[in-house]
Amino acid sequence: MAPKEKLLEIKNLKQYFNVGKANEVKAVDDVSFDIYKGEVLGIVGESGCGKSTTGRSIIRLYDATGGEVLYNGVNVHDKKSKAQLKDFNRKMQMIFQDPYASLNPRMKIADVIAEGIDIHGLAKSGKERMEMVYELLETVGLNKEHANRYPHEFSGGQRQRIGIARALAVQPEFIIADEPISALDVSIQAQVVNLMKKLQKEKELTYLFIAHDLSMVKYISDRIGVMYFGKLVEIGPADDLYNNPLHPYTQSLLSAIPMPDPISERSRKRISYNSSVHNYADNEELAMREVTPGHFVLCSEREFNNFKK
Ligand SMILES: Nc1ncnc2c1ncn2[C@@H]1O[C@H](COP(=O)(O)OP(=O)(O)O)[C@@H](O)[C@H]1O
Numbered sequence: 599m600a601p602k603e604k605l606l607e608i609k610n611l612k613q614y615f616n617v618g619k620a621n622e623v624k625a626v627d628d629v630s631f632d633i634y635k636g637e638v639l640g641i642v643g644e645s646g647c648g649k650s651t652t653g654r655s656i657i658r659l660y661d662a663t664g665g666e667v668l669y670n671g672v673n674v675h676d677k678k679s680k681a682q683l684k685d686f687n688r689k690m691q692m693i694f695q696d697p698y699a700s701l702n703p704r705m706k707i708a709d710v711i712a713e714g715i716d717i718h719g720l721a722k723s724g725k726e727r728m729e730m731v732y733e734l735l736e737t738v739g740l741n742k743e744h745a746n747r748y749p750h751e752f753s754g755g756q757r758q759r760i761g762i763a764r765a766l767a768v769q770p771e772f773i774i775a776d777e778p779i780s781a782l783d784v785s786i787q788a789q790v791v792n793l794m795k796k797l798q799k800e801k802e803l804t805y806l807f808i809a810h811d812l813s814m815v816k817y818i819s820d821r822i823g824v825m826y827f828g829k830l831v832e833i834g835p836a837d838d839l840y841n842n843p844l845h846p847y848t849q850s851l852l853s854a855i856p857m858p859d860p861i862s863e864r865s866r867k868r869i870s871y872n873s874s875v876h877n878y879a880d881n882e883e884l885a886m887r888e889v890t891p892g893h894f895v896l897c898s899e900r901e902f903n904n905f906k907k
């Protein structure tokens with residue numbers, strides 16, 4: 599395998615919010631990880647742990663409180679020329695949880711999809727613009743006839759396909775998908791995940807795929823990161839994380855996944871996580887430590903030595 603090239607480097611990212619006078623929410627608290635070109639990195643963790651904020655800071659919807667985000671070596675938060683900003687806005691796209699909320703109800707699907715094509719001047723004529731729209735519709739499993747309809751005429755799964763087509767329209771390199779299947783019927787979730795996986799391979803895209811549980815993420819991700827209360831607590835190759843979860847919070851998330859086989863499902867034990875299990879002494883320093891190649895856990899040196907055994 600060719601050496602992995604970093605598309606993004608997230609270094610000590612901090613995103614704090616002031617809520618009320620003296621209250622500060624550390625939505626993202628000193629998080630560091632890399633995203634390699636052409637990979638799918640899944641990020642999981644319960645609601646409120648800072649997944650969306652991480653995604654939004656990367657895509658510059660917020661000015662970071664601290665740390666940096668490098669995209670191809672360039673700090674995304676540094677001041678940029680108009681042309682550079684436009685280029686960033688094209689290369690990085692976002693797909694949202696609720697496609698309906700993110701689609702303007704008064705816009706025809708053709709115009710929804712072509713918005714980015716227009717902004718970035720990617721079509722030379724009206725005819726080419728429509729040809730691009732038709733092709734995008736087919737790419738996501740819809741068809742030409744859908745171009746003149748409005749968002750309310752589509753099912754949830756179809757709307758998410760439209761959201762995907764809209765993101766793809768500007769030929770991005772990197773897509774942040776923020777819980778793209780959480781609002782869909784379970785029967786539809788796999789279809790959308792499969793479509794996203796297929797497109798990622800075909801177009802050599804890089805994804806940050808955010809989800810609140812580990813069940814679907816497994817199928818799409820090369821690596822998975824687990825967040826808990828603003829911290830990244832574990833990250834590693836997807837198989838390692840499933841077969842050998844080390845952080846007790848990751849173990850608890852995994853224990854929450856129902857098993858397809860009814861016999862193992864009956865004996866499945868849910869583990870709940872309580873941070874007191876670590877029993878940290880005052881002088882113990884927590885850091886991301888690499889237990890096996892590429893598999894990092896937020897732990898103390900004492901825990902690290904136990905993992906290594
Ligand atoms: N714009 C904001 N202002 C204040 N607090 C926020 C804001 N956005 C998110 N938060 C808080 O930051 C924390 C992380 O939120 P979020 O990133 O949305 O979590 P997740 O996507 O994992 O559910 C939560 O406590 C949330 O209430």
Ligand SMILES: [Mg+2]
Nearest residue numbers: 649650651776
């Ligand atoms: Mg979220």
